[in-house]
Amino acid sequence: MKLSLKNIGKIETASVEINGITVIAGENNTGKSTVGRALFAVFNSFYNIQKQIESERVQNIENLIDMMYRNVTNRYTRRFDSGEIAQKIVAQIYLYKDDTEAVKDIIVKTILQYDENFEKHIGDNSIDEYIVRIKDGLNVADLDIFKSVLEKKLDAEFAGEVNNIFTDKTGEIVLSIKDTNIIVTIEDNAVKSVVGKIDLHTQTVYIDDPFVIDEVRYTYGIDNSSLDHRGYLREKLNKENNANLIDEIIASNKLDNIYRKISTVISGDIVKNKRSGLGYQRKNTDKVLDVKNLSTGFKTFAILKTLLMNGTIEYNGTIILDEPEIHLHPEWQLLFAELIVLIQKEFGVHILLNTHSPYFLNAIEVYAVKYGINDRCKYYLASSQDDISTIGDVTNNIELIYSKLARPLQELENERGRL
Incomplete structure (x- = not known):
């Protein structure tokens, strides 16, 4: 799978391959999230199109x-x-x-x-x-309705500002899957044309804020077509467990290693509590703790475990993770990085990961080598100048990322030397 953007959000140009784990690294406000939002909106618009x-x-x-x-x-x-x-x-x-x-x-x-x-x-x-x-x-044509569906999703993700506000140039999103190219042209924040068609049978899940698990009780009665990635994630966290899928995975030992590792942090389960939201129930107890009272880092693992157990994370699916390391201390960052690599290896999932942490990036690199999927990893560097961002492939020169992200630490060391 490949996603290319022109004049979308902050992005002037970007072209990223997502066939395993794709990491986009860079400083804040360089357009990393723009790629994830565009992927979420376009990919999920082509899920079960006719339905x-x-x-x-x-x-x-x-x-x-x-x-x-x-x-x-x-x-x-x-x-x-x-x-x-x-x-x-x-x-x-x-x-x-x-x-x-x-x-x-x-x-x-x-x-x-x-x-x-x-x-x-x-x-x-x-x-x-x-x-x-x-x-x-x-008598309205299917294509016109589809364009409206896609426009709703893009509008929800970009708050009505899909095009780059600093230029009048036409925006373009190209999603390539196997031998099919989907070309979406955008003018004045509206979908002007859609060329190509593919009926996808999996959806993308986008995780960028652990606090979303606190809001699950508010998901009812919302038009699904207008949900942004946060609303969609709330719906999936509220989904009932798919027992048949779980049995199938466990029987083939696909989930066993992942489950054992994630259980070192969260050994219990996320359950529906009596106040209509979600709660955490530890093993061997009937007590349920409201998820609002869990630590932020714990919520990150709780979301991942819930999506695994209820079948939202599925074979050959797609996951977007936007700076997941933010709320995790170093030890849990390592564990989360290992889990991401294992999920990719066992499920064949396409993972788009944004980070500004050299520590977390290094953890992904190390575990990708350990579990033999380093050939499925791509690394990109996001850069920004004068409100315009570009994203370049640095897979063969990852040191460019470390040099960029480690610069503040070096500046601090230089300051220490002047004391």
Whole structure:
């Protein structure tokens, strides 16, 4: 997999390969996170494309049916399921997209099963306007709906500033997977065109803040298409364990080594607590501690373990880790680096990792050699000048990263020498 960016966020140019562990190192505010956000938005937009398009159609029709019912009856409560009607229409779109009367018939007949007075209300209020709008919605092209889905995700990740605000140049995101190139062109922060198509069967999970685990209780009732990576992660942390997948992994010893190492920090499990959020339950006790009361570093491991155990981290999946070392003391940094390497080795996961720590970078290097995956690792250096950032491949000269990141320590040593 390869991701290339032009004039996206702070990035003027970047081209990174992600076939194992890809590390982007650099100082703060050099555009490292821009790569992860772009990857998350584009990759997840191509996950189960047809299902996402159908979901958008259903949501549109459901909203119009609800609006129609309220305006016709002056009632805000209903006993019928407008979503179910919408799903029936979308499931047989070929029957309804050119037949206004058929659309009207299925809606009216279904509502009459629950509200026998609805037909009387229709006599006084025309519903034709809503029926036409529903039919028009059915005739919107799949590509236009997909562009809207992608635009929502990009907007959520970049807060409406997808293009580089310091230039008027067109933005471009190119995602290459196997022999397929997806080219997304962006102008004025809107998706102008999408060339290429691929239906992905795995999703990207993006981890950048351990405190997200405190917010899991607030995930309900949110439009999934507009979730940023933080909201998506909350949903996945709230996911039930996939018992079949766990049994399969344990049986093949894929998870055994990882689980033993992570259990040296977190031996218990993250569970639903009585206050509708998440809690931590240690082994051999029925006591549950609210996750808000866990240390920040502990939460980092709790998130990783939960995503492993509930099947979110899956074979050939993709993980984005944005400076995971921040809240970890040196010993736990080493363990976390080892776990990342083991997850890549055992699951074949594609990992995009941002860091500004030479210590953590070195740990990734060492464990990649230890576990025999150093040939699957790529290293990039992010640099910035005048609000414009570039990212270059330094895999064959990693010392450039250490030189950049270690400079502050050298300056401190120089200061010590002047005392």
